Amino acid sequence: MSHETLSTILFLVFVAGTLAITFWASRNTKSASDFYAGGRSFSGLQNGLAIGGDYMSAASFLGIAGIIALSGYDGFLYSIGFLVAWLVALLLVAELMRNSGKYTMADVLAFRMSPRPVRTAAGVSTIVVSIFYLLAQMVGAGALVGLLLGVHSEAGKIWTIIAVGLLMIIYVVFGGMKGTTWVQIVKAVMLMVGAALITLLVLGKFGFNLSGLLGDAATQSGKGDAFLNAGLKYGTAAQGTWGKIDLISLGLALVLGTAGLPHVLIRFYTVPTARDARKSVLWGIGIIGVFYLLTLVLGFGAAALVGSKTIAAADKAGNTAAPLLAQKVGQDIFGDVGGTVLLAVIAAVAFATILAVVAGLTLASSSSFAHDLYAHVFKRGAATERQEVVVARVAAFVIGAIAIALSIFAQSLNVAFLVSLAFAVAASGNLPAILYSLFWKRFNTAGAVSAIYGGLISAVVLVIFSPVVSGAPTAMFPDADFHLIPLSNPGIFSIPIGFLCGYLGTILSKEYNASKYAEIEVRSLTGLGAEQATSH
Amino acid sequence: MTVQHDPSVYERIQAGEQFQELRRRYRSWAFPMTIAFLVWYLLYVVLSGFARDFMGTKLFGNINVALVFGVLQFVSTFLIAWAYSRHAAAKLDPIADELRGGAESRDEVGEGAK
Numbered sequence: 301m302s303h304e305t306l307s308t309i310l311f312l313v314f315v316a317g318t319l320a321i322t323f324w325a326s327r328n329t330k331s332a333s334d335f336y337a338g339g340r341s342f343s344g345l346q347n348g349l350a351i352g353g354d355y356m357s358a359a360s361f362l363g364i365a366g367i368i369a370l371s372g373y374d375g376f377l378y379s380i381g382f383l384v385a386w387l388v389a390l391l392l393v394a395e396l397m398r399n400s401g402k403y404t405m406a407d408v409l410a411f412r413m414s415p416r417p418v419r420t421a422a423g424v425s426t427i428v429v430s431i432f433y434l435l436a437q438m439v440g441a442g443a444l445v446g447l448l449l450g451v452h453s454e455a456g457k458i459w460t461i462i463a464v465g466l467l468m469i470i471y472v473v474f475g476g477m478k479g480t481t482w483v484q485i486v487k488a489v490m491l492m493v494g495a496a497l498i499t500l501l502v503l504g505k506f507g508f509n510l511s512g513l514l515g516d517a518a519t520q521s522g523k524g525d526a527f528l529n530a531g532l533k534y535g536t537a538a539q540g541t542w543g544k545i546d547l548i549s550l551g552l553a554l555v556l557g558t559a560g561l562p563h564v565l566i567r568f569y570t571v572p573t574a575r576d577a578r579k580s581v582l583w584g585i586g587i588i589g590v591f592y593l594l595t596l597v598l599g600f601g602a603a604a605l606v607g608s609k610t611i612a613a614a615d616k617a618g619n620t621a622a623p624l625l626a627q628k629v630g631q632d633i634f635g636d637v638g639g640t641v642l643l644a645v646i647a648a649v650a651f652a653t654i655l656a657v658v659a660g661l662t663l664a665s666s667s668s669f670a671h672d673l674y675a676h677v678f679k680r681g682a683a684t685e686r687q688e689v690v691v692a693r694v695a696a697f698v699i700g701a702i703a704i705a706l707s708i709f710a711q712s713l714n715v716a717f718l719v720s721l722a723f724a725v726a727a728s729g730n731l732p733a734i735l736y737s738l739f740w741k742r743f744n745t746a747g748a749v750s751a752i753y754g755g756l757i758s759a760v761v762l763v764i765f766s767p768v769v770s771g772a773p774t775a776m777f778p779d780a781d782f783h784l785i786p787l788s789n790p791g792i793f794s795i796p797i798g799f800l801c802g803y804l805g806t807i808l809s810k811e812y813n814a815s816k817y818a819e820i821e822v823r824s825l826t827g828l829g830a831e832q833a834t835s836h
Numbered sequence: 837m838t839v840q841h842d843p844s845v846y847e848r849i850q851a852g853e854q855f856q857e858l859r860r861r862y863r864s865w866a867f868p869m870t871i872a873f874l875v876w877y878l879l880y881v882v883l884s885g886f887a888r889d890f891m892g893t894k895l896f897g898n899i900n901v902a903l904v905f906g907v908l909q910f911v912s913t914f915l916i917a918w919a920y921s922r923h924a925a926a927k928l929d930p931i932a933d934e935l936r937g938g939a940e941s942r943d944e945v946g947e948g949a950k
Contacts (some may be wrong), residue, residue, distance in 0.1 A: 380909045384877045391866040529892040529902050530884035544885035551881035585917045590838040637885030818850040828939050
C-alpha cells in the first residue's frame with residue numbers, strides 16, 4: 301500500500317471519529333451556553349489539551365519544523381514567542397476574563413461601556429483576525445495535500461480546500477463549542493504522540509546526544525555554525541538594521557498577541573470556575589512548551605538526516621520537513637514499510653491539526669457575529685437565546701463559505717504572513733482594550749473603540765505598504781510594488797499606537813462609571829456573580 | 837441563570853479592607869512579574885538580532901549560548917507559571933472565596949445560581 305492511501309485511510313478514520321463526536325455533541329447542545337461555551341463543563345486538563353489543540357496549528361507544527369530544517373535556529377525564535385505569550389494570558393487575562401465575561405471577548409470590553417459601539421468594534425476585530433488566520437490555514441491545507449498526498453492538480457487543491465471548509469462548518473454548526481473542543485482534544489493527543497514518537501526515534505539514532513545531532517545538522521545544512529545561531533532567516537546581514545528591528549517587531553506581536561486572539565480567549569469560558577481556567581492554562585503551557593521542544597529536535601533532525609537540500613527541493617518553505625523526517629527514520633529503523641507507515645501517520649496528524657484549528661476559528665467568529673453583532677447591536681439585546689444560537693449556526697455556515705471562496709481565490713498567493721498579521725492585530729487592538737478594561741478605572745467607551753480601531757487599522761495599513769504585500773519576490777503580489785515601509789511586521793509601531801489610542805480616547809471623553817468599575821473589578825477578582833456551569 | 841447583584845454590593849466589597857488586600861496581593865505579584873518576563877524575553881530577542889557573536893559562543897560541544905538562552909526561556913516560563921499557581925492558591929484564593937461566600941450567604945444574591 302502506498303503512503304498516500306494509508307494517509308487517506310488514517311485521515312478518514314479521524315474524520316469519522318470526529319464526526320461521531322460532533323453528532324453526540326449536537327444532541328447535548330441545547331442552550332446558548334452549550335453552543336458558545338460547551339456548557340462550561342470541561343475540566344482544567346480537558347481544556348488545557350483543547351488550548352493546545354487550538355493553538356498548535358499546522359503553521360507551528362510543519363511550519364516551525366520546516367523553518368528550523370532550512371534556516372536553523374531562527375525557527376526556534378518563533379516558538380519561544382508563541383510560548384512565553386501564555387504567561388500574559390495566565391497572569392493577566394484568563395481568570396479575570398472567565399469571571400467577568402460570558403460568551404465572547406466583547407462581553408468583557410462592553411461590561412462598563414456603551415454596548416453598541418464597543419461590541420461593533422470588538423465583533424469586527426474578532427471576525428477580521430479570525431478570517432486572516434483561517435485563510436492562512438486553508439490555503440496551507442490546499443498546498444499540503446499536494447505535498448503529502450501527491451495531488452498536484454489545481455482541481456485537487458480546490459477540492460481539498462472545499463472539503464476542509466465543509467468539515468469545519470459541520471463541526472461548528474452541529475457540535476458548537478462542545479464538539480469543537482473534543483475535536484481539539486483528540487487532535488492535541490494525536491499531535492503530541494506523533495511528535496514525541498518521531499523525536500524519540502531521531503534522538504535514538506544519535507544515542508541521545510543532542511550536541512551530535514546539532515553538529516550533523518549544521519554540517520548537512522551546508523551553513524556550518526551559522527545554522528545554530530539566529531540570522532539566516534530573520535534580520536539577515538543583507539537586510540541590515542531594519543531586518544533586526546523587524547525581528548523585534550515580530551517578537552513583540554507574538555508575545556503580546558496570544559492573549560488577544562478571540563479563539564484563544566473564548567476557551568476560558570468552557571470551564572466551571574476561574575480556578576479551572578488557571579489550571580487549563582497551566583496544562584496548556586506544559587503541553588505547548590513540550591511540543592515546541594519536540595519541534596526543535598524534529599527541525600534539526602530533519603536537517604541532519606534528510607538534509608536541507610532535499611527538504612528545500614520538496615517544498616521551498618520546508619513544510620514537508622517533518623513528514624520527510626518521519627519517512628526517513630521509519631525507513632532506517634523499521635525498513636520500507638516502517639517509513640511508509642510513519643509518513644502516513646504524520647501526514648494524517650497534519651490534516652487533523654488543520655481541521656481542529658480552522659474549526660476553532662470559525663466558532664470564534666460566528667459566536668461573535670451572533671452574540672455581539674446580531675443580539676446586541678442589531679437587536680439591542682432583545683434576541684432570545686434560541687434566536688442567538690440559530691444565528692450563530694447560520695453565521696458559521698456563511699463565514700465558512702466566505703473563507704472557502706477567499707481561500708480558493710488566494711491559493712496561488714503567498715498568504716503565510718496572515719498568521720503573524722493576526723497576532724499583530726490581536727496585540728495592537730484587542731490586548732490594550734482588554735487590559736485597560738480589567739485594570740484601568742477611568743477607561744471608557746471612547747477609549748475602547750479607539751484602541752480597537754486604532755490598533756486594527758494601523759496594523760493592517762502598515763502591512764499593506766510592507767514588503768510582504770508588494771515589492772519583493774516572496775510578496776503576496778510579487779509583480780506590483782507599492783511598498784513604503786521596510787518592515788514586514790507592524791507590531792513595533794501598531795502596538796504602541798493601539799495603547800496610545802486607547803489612552804487618548806479615554807482622557808478626551810468625560811464618560812466614567814464608578815459603580816460599573818466596582819462591579820467588574822470585584823467580579824473579576826473574586827468570581828462573585830460569575831457565570832455558572834450548566835448541568836445536564 | 838446569571839446571578840444578579842445589587843450594584844451597591846460590589847461597591848461595598850470594593851471599598852472593604854479585605855478586597856483592597858486581595859487586589860494588592862494580586863497586582864503586586866502579577867504586574868512586576870509581567871514586566872520582568874517581558875524584559876527577559878525582549879533581552880533574548882534583541883540579543884538574537886544584535887549580538888550574534890555572543891549568542892554563537894560555544895559552551896560545550898555544539899551547544900551555544902543561543903540554544904541555552906532559548907531553552908532558559910522555556911524554563912523561566914514553566915517556573916513563573918508554577919510560581920503563580922502557588923501564589924494564587926496560597927494568597928489569593930482564600931480571600932476570594934471568603935468575599936464571595938460572605939456576599940452569597942448574606943443573601944445579597946438575587947435569583948441564586950441554578
